[in-house]
Amino acid sequence: MPTPSTSAACPCGGASYASCCGPYIAGDALPPTAEALMRSRYTAFTLRDEAYLRATWHASTRPTDALFAEEEKVHWLGLEVKSALRLRQRKAESDYQAEEIHRDSVEFVARYKVNGRAHRLHEVSRFVREAQEGGGALRWFYLDGSFPE
Numbered sequence: 001m002p003t004p005s006t007s008a009a010c011p012c013g014g015a016s017y018a019s020c021c022g023p024y025i026a027g028d029a030l031p032p033t034a035e036a037l038m039r040s041r042y043t044a045f046t047l048r049d050e051a052y053l054r055a056t057w058h059a060s061t062r063p064t065d066a067l068f069a070e071e072e073k074v075h076w077l078g079l080e081v082k083s084a085l086r087l088r089q090r091k092a093e094s095d096y097q098a099e100e101i102h103r104d105s106v107e108f109v110a111r112y113k114v115n116g117r118a119h120r121l122h123e124v125s126r127f128v129r130e131a132q133e134g135g136g137a138l139r140w141f142y143l144d145g146s147f148p149e
Contacts, residue, residue, distance in 0.1 A: 003025075003047060004017040010039075011042065011043045011046040011079075012039035012040070012043045013079055020043075024036070024040040025043065033140070034125075034129070036140075037140040038081075038106045038125055039079065041056055042076075045110075046076040056141060057142050058143045060143075073115065077118075079108060079110050079111075080108060081107070082108055082109065083105075083107045104126075104140075105124055105126050107125075108123060109122045110123075122148055123145040124145060124147075125143075125145040126142075127140050127142055
């Protein structure tokens with residue numbers, strides 16, 4: 001799927017792709033919150049941007065298989081964020097240095113159609129904020145999710 005024009009509404013529900021998820025997906029900025037990352041990942045799913053999804057998936061839970069099947073035609077209909085909860089905990093790296101590890105959860109419902117049939121994905125996603133493999137600035141990563149009834 002082609003990238004939306006800069007003035008087009010963002011697939012996640014933001015005003016425009018250029019001022020919402022576009023800079024994150026292009027690699028020009030890092031999502032500042034877990035919710036912003038979740039919204040950009042939803043947008044990446046609508047664009048079938050596997051590279052962005054893999055880059056924002058925590059290495060400990062990132063799948064090795066392809067994320068999209070060529071024959072699968074999914075039409076994304078919308079995203080509703082239910083809640084975002086921030087859980088922070090401190091973890092000692094050594095006796096002399098402590099690194100704050102940030103954790104956050106975001107509950108959302110994404111609606112989509114496959115072959116004309118409507119579906120909804122209700123997920124509570126867990127995120128962690130830490131340095132990327134090899135070091136660097138702290139950034140948010142998708143860890144995993146659970147699916148409430």
